[in-house]
Amino acid sequence: MHTEFLMGNAAIAMGAVAAGLNVVSGYPGTPSTEVLETTARHNDGSIYVEWSANEKAAMELAAGAAYCGARTMVTMKQVGLNVASDPLMSLAYIGVKGGMVVLVADDPGPISSQTEQDTRRFAAFSKLPCFDPSGVQEAYDMIQEAFTYSEKYHTPVLFRPTTRVCHGYASIQVKDKADYLVNQPEGFVKDSSKWVIFPRLSYQNHIRMEERNEQLQEVFSGYERNCIRPAADPGCKKGIATHGISYAYTMEVLHGKSAPGVLKVATPFPFPEQLAVEFLQGLDEVLCLEELDPVIEQELVYLCGKYHLPTKIRGKLTHDVAPAGENSCDSVAKDLAAFLGWEQPAAAAPETPPQLPVRPPVLCAGCPHRASFFAVKEAMKGKKSVFCGDIGCYTLGNAMPLDMVDTCLCMGAGVNMTQGIGKVEPDTTCFAFVGDSTFFASAITGMVNAVYNQANMTLVVLDNSTTAMTGHQPHPGTGKTMMGQVVDKVSIVDTLHGIGVKTVETVDPLHLKEAVACVKRVASQPGVKAIIFKSPCAVLIKSGKPAEIEESKCIQCKKCIRTLGCPGIILQDGKVRIEQALCTGCGLCAQVCPTQAIGGACHA
Numbered sequence: 001m002h003t004e005f006l007m008g009n010a011a012i013a014m015g016a017v018a019a020g021l022n023v024v025s026g027y028p029g030t031p032s033t034e035v036l037e038t039t040a041r042h043n044d045g046s047i048y049v050e051w052s053a054n055e056k057a058a059m060e061l062a063a064g065a066a067y068c069g070a071r072t073m074v075t076m077k078q079v080g081l082n083v084a085s086d087p088l089m090s091l092a093y094i095g096v097k098g099g100m101v102v103l104v105a106d107d108p109g110p111i112s113s114q115t116e117q118d119t120r121r122f123a124a125f126s127k128l129p130c131f132d133p134s135g136v137q138e139a140y141d142m143i144q145e146a147f148t149y150s151e152k153y154h155t156p157v158l159f160r161p162t163t164r165v166c167h168g169y170a171s172i173q174v175k176d177k178a179d180y181l182v183n184q185p186e187g188f189v190k191d192s193s194k195w196v197i198f199p200r201l202s203y204q205n206h207i208r209m210e211e212r213n214e215q216l217q218e219v220f221s222g223y224e225r226n227c228i229r230p231a232a233d234p235g236c237k238k239g240i241a242t243h244g245i246s247y248a249y250t251m252e253v254l255h256g257k258s259a260p261g262v263l264k265v266a267t268p269f270p271f272p273e274q275l276a277v278e279f280l281q282g283l284d285e286v287l288c289l290e291e292l293d294p295v296i297e298q299e300l301v302y303l304c305g306k307y308h309l310p311t312k313i314r315g316k317l318t319h320d321v322a323p324a325g326e327n328s329c330d331s332v333a334k335d336l337a338a339f340l341g342w343e344q345p346a347a348a349a350p351e352t353p354p355q356l357p358v359r360p361p362v363l364c365a366g367c368p369h370r371a372s373f374f375a376v377k378e379a380m381k382g383k384k385s386v387f388c389g390d391i392g393c394y395t396l397g398n399a400m401p402l403d404m405v406d407t408c409l410c411m412g413a414g415v416n417m418t419q420g421i422g423k424v425e426p427d428t429t430c431f432a433f434v435g436d437s438t439f440f441a442s443a444i445t446g447m448v449n450a451v452y453n454q455a456n457m458t459l460v461v462l463d464n465s466t467t468a469m470t471g472h473q474p475h476p477g478t479g480k481t482m483m484g485q486v487v488d489k490v491s492i493v494d495t496l497h498g499i500g501v502k503t504v505e506t507v508d509p510l511h512l513k514e515a516v517a518c519v520k521r522v523a524s525q526p527g528v529k530a531i532i533f534k535s536p537c538a539v540l541i542k543s544g545k546p547a548e549i550e551e552s553k554c555i556q557c558k559k560c561i562r563t564l565g566c567p568g569i570i571l572q573d574g575k576v577r578i579e580q581a582l583c584t585g586c587g588l589c590a591q592v593c594p595t596q597a598i599g600g601a602c603h604a
Helices: 008-018 033-041 055-067 078-094 119-126 136-153 199-221 244-254 273-280 295-306 329-340 368-379 393-398 413-424 436-452 492-498 512-523 559-564 588-592
Strands: 002-007 023-026 048-051 072-077 100-105 157-159 169-174 227-229 238-242 261-264 285-289 312-314 385-388 429-435 457-463 503-507 528-534 569-572 575-578
Touching: 002 008, 002 136, 008 033, 008 100, 008 136, 008 169, 023 033, 023 055, 033 048, 033 072, 048 055, 055 072, 055 078, 055 100, 072 078, 078 100, 078 119, 078 199, 100 136, 119 157, 119 295, 136 157, 136 169, 199 273, 227 273, 238 244, 238 273, 238 295, 238 329, 244 261, 244 285, 244 329, 261 273, 273 295, 285 295, 285 329, 295 312, 368 393, 368 429, 368 457, 368 512, 368 528, 368 559, 368 588, 385 413, 393 429, 413 429, 413 436, 413 457, 429 436, 436 457, 436 492, 436 528, 457 492, 457 512, 492 503, 492 528, 503 512, 512 528, 512 588, 559 569, 559 588
Parallel strands: 023 048, 023 072, 072 100, 100 157, 238 261, 238 285, 285 312, 385 429, 429 457, 457 528, 503 528
Antiparallel strands: 002 169, 227 261, 569 575
């Protein structure tokens, strides 16, 4: 063993590698992304690593490998589990041969997500065991134990870290490479009575699942990561039940105080029933501190009823704890003080901070998506139009002054929502914006639907040749894989033509006149058509010569600021200036300036 300073996601990856991981697949999404990327960096060639086209593909690939006896892991964030839920629900019935861990990183807050889903609920729904780490060291150790339980009970297991565990850092004890487990898959053994899901097989396996989970309730009551921390005062009639990062916050707040007993729940499903009942014995009240749903709270309420215990369970359902959002040391301290009758922690007198400018999230300086949105906006001036957005950097196209994202639901939804709007409002010109990665992940089937059902819409693919929002991961259109292979790119143009989209035009959005003309020409045609705005992500290219303002021509109309909202264009002493450190020289502002006062940029 040796010590390393690791991010939680890196610790999870290293733990999986130490557990004999053979295959890992996933789809990038904060806060889960670094798990697969760290695995790839520490791959000695014995692990197959893949960014899949989407979470469903990743789940099915990992399942196939697990059928062969491989130890597999699939990674995603909580909304990605929605995409992968179809194969996962059936896989819960079929089971696996090799250990299979489904890592789903939840995002309380939410900090970078559309939802505050709680994967612990999905564990109960799918009847799959769930592991819920409370810190970096535990995440490293627990992922290895998760593989063991998965293999022993022939079931996929869910592993549910949250953002603060995923992105926290700690010095932890990790295994030396010589101590890694080496797993040699047996290979796929044909057995249609096991691997082919028929209704009768599902019925029989459902019975086995229920029996297994009853057994796991008892097993998990003895699992060392489910534990009771005894009260400092044996006469204390109050207790705390918690889990995950909230356990770490609770222990920090209670440190050095005459604290009540604490129940730590590391496996929310199957719930460690016997351990929880032992904890509840003799207590008058228990406060549940958890993210996000009242999972522990409802389990304890149920157990009090089942075992006729008089303990009052408090938490989110009793409004003693906030019903939504992530916990913090401060929020836990406040909740504990109210519950235990302690003096409320004094709020530190805030220092007067310096006056800072408001900094809403914006598209990067030089981002080609800004030019794409602007081109469509210019082309559609005066026309009844709707612009359906999607998940990615380009969601920021909703901000002023662009104001070009009218809807955003989930990945790929804009393509189908556009069709629905067009059916109800046939006089509306409908656009659906997707990125190149999202096109492959979840937009292709929507386009098949559009062609088949004779929609009237324009697909706009914002192709910057990467998965930009989550850290520039490769996708089928980049021609690279996580195994380091250079492969044939999957052509978006050919794909669209192949499913029956006859009009597909490609244009560089930074050539504004050409881009506007292209939008006018394509959008005026009936039926399903597509525009591909192709220009690389500004973060990945070497910046060109920054733009310059010729003051003798500048009339201070501020159109460049009012229409584009580029952070590279600023006001200084009431005058328009180019921020040289930010400007990439994309030239869009030069093409917008009515007096040709901006020059020096690439496309000017």
